[in-house]
Amino acid sequence: MTIRDVAAAANVSVGTASKALNGQGRLRPETRRRVTEAAQRLGFAPNVLAQGLLGGRTYTVGLLTTDSFGRFSIPVMLGAEDALGAGQISVFMCDTRDDPDREQRYLDRLISRRVDGLIVTGRRIEPRPAVDVGRRFPVVYAMTQPLEGDDPAILPDDEGGGATAAQHLLDIGRRRIGHITGPERFLAARKRATGLSHRLTDAGVPFALADVLYGEWSERWGREAARILLDTSPDTDAVFCGSDQIARGVGDGLRALGRRIPDDVALAGFDNWAPMALGADPPLTTVDVCLEQIGRLAGQHLLAAIGGETVRGLRTVPARLVVRESTRAGGHSGSG
Amino acid sequence: MTIRDVAAAANVSVGTASKALNGQGRLRPETRRRVTEAAQRLGFAPNVLAQGLLGGRTYTVGLLTTDSFGRFSIPVMLGAEDALGAGQISVFMCDTRDDPDREQRYLDRLISRRVDGLIVTGRRIEPRPAVDVGRRFPVVYAMTQPLEGDDPAILPDDEGGGATAAQHLLDIGRRRIGHITGPERFLAARKRATGLSHRLTDAGVPFALADVLYGEWSERWGREAARILLDTSPDTDAVFCGSDQIARGVGDGLRALGRRIPDDVALAGFDNWAPMALGADPPLTTVDVCLEQIGRLAGQHLLAAIGGETVRGLRTVPARLVVRESTRAGGHSGSG
DNA sequence: TCTGGCGCGGAAAACCTATTCCTTAAGGTA
DNA sequence: TACCTTAAGGAATAGGTTTTCCGCGCCAGA
Numbered sequence: 001m002t003i004r005d006v007a008a009a010a011n012v013s014v015g016t017a018s019k020a021l022n023g024q025g026r027l028r029p030e031t032r033r034r035v036t037e038a039a040q041r042l043g044f045a046p047n048v049l050a051q052g053l054l055g056g057r058t059y060t061v062g063l064l065t066t067d068s069f070g071r072f073s074i075p076v077m078l079g080a081e082d083a084l085g086a087g088q089i090s091v092f093m094c095d096t097r098d099d100p101d102r103e104q105r106y107l108d109r110l111i112s113r114r115v116d117g118l119i120v121t122g123r124r125i126e127p128r129p130a131v132d133v134g135r136r137f138p139v140v141y142a143m144t145q146p147l148e149g150d151d152p153a154i155l156p157d158d159e160g161g162g163a164t165a166a167q168h169l170l171d172i173g174r175r176r177i178g179h180i181t182g183p184e185r186f187l188a189a190r191k192r193a194t195g196l197s198h199r200l201t202d203a204g205v206p207f208a209l210a211d212v213l214y215g216e217w218s219e220r221w222g223r224e225a226a227r228i229l230l231d232t233s234p235d236t237d238a239v240f241c242g243s244d245q246i247a248r249g250v251g252d253g254l255r256a257l258g259r260r261i262p263d264d265v266a267l268a269g270f271d272n273w274a275p276m277a278l279g280a281d282p283p284l285t286t287v288d289v290c291l292e293q294i295g296r297l298a299g300q301h302l303l304a305a306i307g308g309e310t311v312r313g314l315r316t317v318p319a320r321l322v323v324r325e326s327t328r329a330g331g332h333s334g335s336g
Numbered sequence: 337m338t339i340r341d342v343a344a345a346a347n348v349s350v351g352t353a354s355k356a357l358n359g360q361g362r363l364r365p366e367t368r369r370r371v372t373e374a375a376q377r378l379g380f381a382p383n384v385l386a387q388g389l390l391g392g393r394t395y396t397v398g399l400l401t402t403d404s405f406g407r408f409s410i411p412v413m414l415g416a417e418d419a420l421g422a423g424q425i426s427v428f429m430c431d432t433r434d435d436p437d438r439e440q441r442y443l444d445r446l447i448s449r450r451v452d453g454l455i456v457t458g459r460r461i462e463p464r465p466a467v468d469v470g471r472r473f474p475v476v477y478a479m480t481q482p483l484e485g486d487d488p489a490i491l492p493d494d495e496g497g498g499a500t501a502a503q504h505l506l507d508i509g510r511r512r513i514g515h516i517t518g519p520e521r522f523l524a525a526r527k528r529a530t531g532l533s534h535r536l537t538d539a540g541v542p543f544a545l546a547d548v549l550y551g552e553w554s555e556r557w558g559r560e561a562a563r564i565l566l567d568t569s570p571d572t573d574a575v576f577c578g579s580d581q582i583a584r585g586v587g588d589g590l591r592a593l594g595r596r597i598p599d600d601v602a603l604a605g606f607d608n609w610a611p612m613a614l615g616a617d618p619p620l621t622t623v624d625v626c627l628e629q630i631g632r633l634a635g636q637h638l639l640a641a642i643g644g645e646t647v648r649g650l651r652t653v654p655a656r657l658v659v660r661e662s663t664r665a666g667g668h669s670g671s672g
Numbered sequence: 673t674c675t676g677g678c679g680c681g682g683a684a685a686a687c688c689t690a691t692t693c694c695t696t697a698a699g700g701t702a
Numbered sequence: 703t704a705c706c707t708t709a710a711g712g713a714a715t716a717g718g719t720t721t722t723c724c725g726c727g728c729c730a731g732a
Contacts, residue, residue, distance in 0.1 A: 339688070
């Protein structure tokens with residue numbers, strides 16, 4: 001089923017058929033109609049490979065992730081697809097599973113497939129080695145940043161997110177605030193802690209970076225850390241956590257020690273991961289870094305780069321605080 | 337950077353260059369070496385579009401999901417990519433977001449892109465309208481099944497999973513078993529209940545399908561249902577849940593009512609969703625339907641179909657019980 | 673009536689690669 | 703020495719589409 005068949009069915013040449021189907025050239029309306037009708041009847045769909053071969057553009061991009069398309073990549077991907085799909089661009093998925101060999105094979109394939117561009121996503125915001133595709137097509141990073149070069153990267157505002165959470169806890173009257181988060185080696189964890197610390201210090205509330213409880217991104221760590229925190233600071237009236245999972249664990253830990261949430265201790269998480277944050281009792285206040293928006297921006301930047309614009313450097317997307325029951329105002333002196 | 341450039345650099349014709357690079361034809365070893373060396377030096381990668389145009393195969397497949405690449409699609413996708421990637425096949429992702437118009441646009445695009453095949457995945461196992469791609473390329477369903485036609489579908493064994501969980505609860509000595517699950521309209525929920533019921537009845541343990549607590553796939557429902565269950569059956573010594581999320585809620589609900597897990601009540605979930613099942617305290621025993629395996633099989637079936645074999649009908653993948661602390665043996669008369 | 677212009681549609685090139693067929697030269701045999 | 707065989711590599715074609723250029727016929731104006 002090619003345009004040749006359509007042309008034959010409409011009694012015109014292939015060139016004419018092409019013009020009729022694409023609204024080009026000077027054709028009689030009746031001819032146009034005859035061709036489109038024949039195409040319709042035969043169920044003709046143009047071969048995009050041939051178009052790509054001719055036009056030098058394939059209308060495809062690669063999406064490379066080191067995250068096994070996990071919790072972070074997926075929303076980013078959806079946002080990117082949104083932006084790209086509107087431009088009629090299809091997306092190849094490439095899941096490296098953190099294996100450099102796999103990644104190289106994927107890159108080779110994408111090069112062979114003559115993609116128009118590439119989006120590289122990562123776990124949290126850890127910097128990663130830049131991908132090497134020569135100057136064949138533009139690359140945009142999302143949720144990660146290249147160690148070398150100045151290819152554009154779209155990042156969440158982890159520091160701002162930490163600050164926003166801090167401000168909220170201050171606003172509802174809390175002053176003895178703890179912070180339980182993931183491993184210190186994660187840039188995202190350090191940035192969130194920094195944001196929190198700066199805002200609290202600015203407000204005259206004492207908070208030392210040395211007080212941050214670094215651990216792992218798990219509920220188990222949250223439960224354990226809750227005990228540690230109350231051991232050293234029994235008068236804690238709010239805990240800001242580096243992830244919703246940790247917050248879930250902290251919540252259970254606090255309850256096990258007799259604290260009520262939010263009456264005795266307000267609890268805030270990070271990520272706004274729906275199943276975790278909404279499933280909690282009470283539902284979790286949390287920071288949403290707007291992953292879809294990050295993906296959408298990455299897609300738009302890539303489209304711009306494909307269109308010839310030069311886009312460079314980092315760009316952060318503001319985080320959004322989502323207030324739920326776990327930090328209801330009223331404070332520790334409230335209804336309890 | 338085309339094979340023409342390579343040929344020029346090696347002082348041969350394009351035909352000869354092609355033969356040298358693909359190990360075809362009769363060429364002097366020295367000529368072969370000269371060509372491959374030039375290709376290497378110029379960083380040549382063959383244009384797969386041109387190859388596809390010529391060979392009639394594009395070595396691409398589509399992956400269509402109604403699940404927004406959520407919890408179910410992702411592992412299926414990874415498995416499928418595993419199977420397909422080994423065959424040098426790239427995957428187009430198509431996220432319909434449950435919008436028929438979007439779906440149709442994706443299908444049109446895939447047809448235009450001349451994919452070699454299509455995998456359709458879904459949420460749980462609900463049957464869905466068959467996709468219509470004429471006889472252009474083979475279609476395999478995974479985690480869903482077509483309402484019409486007999487295209488192959490790979491499904492989890494929900495009934496067997498329910499039976500396996502039942503057997504496990506019997507094995508650890510429980511006899512008063514409750515079942516809390518998602519909405520009754522979900523085939524998966526009904527099948528799991530059926531599997532449980534049959535196995536219990538076979539073992540002489542009374543269980544009426546009317547006792548199943550259907551609700552929603554949420555922790556909140558789990559918490560609520562736990563109260564309902566203990567209200568009507570205070571001597572319950574085990575609860576099997578239709579999802580890990582529900583199990584989390586049930587666990588919290590039971591604890592709030594003073595029951596210890598697993599000492600007083602054993603608790604089992606479904607899905608083996610790591611963050612939920614492992615984060616729980618104690619970690620959840622659960623049924624793993626082996627989503628990756630389903631995806632892998634779907635990929636293999638699709639490869640077979642692309643290769644010309646005719647594959648038809650449903651195929652189920654056995655579920656696997658993952659035993660963790662929440663159903664430790666010993667029973668209610670045990671250490672408590 | 674002849675010419676210029678315009679409306680319409682056809683022919684061909686281009687995109688890149690793989691493959692089939694063909695040419696050339698060299699070496700061997702009768 | 704002439705013919706045949708074989709090795710080696712070149713030329714051409716196919717695949718589907720778009721676009722540029724060109725030609726044909728008709729109408730209007732001179």
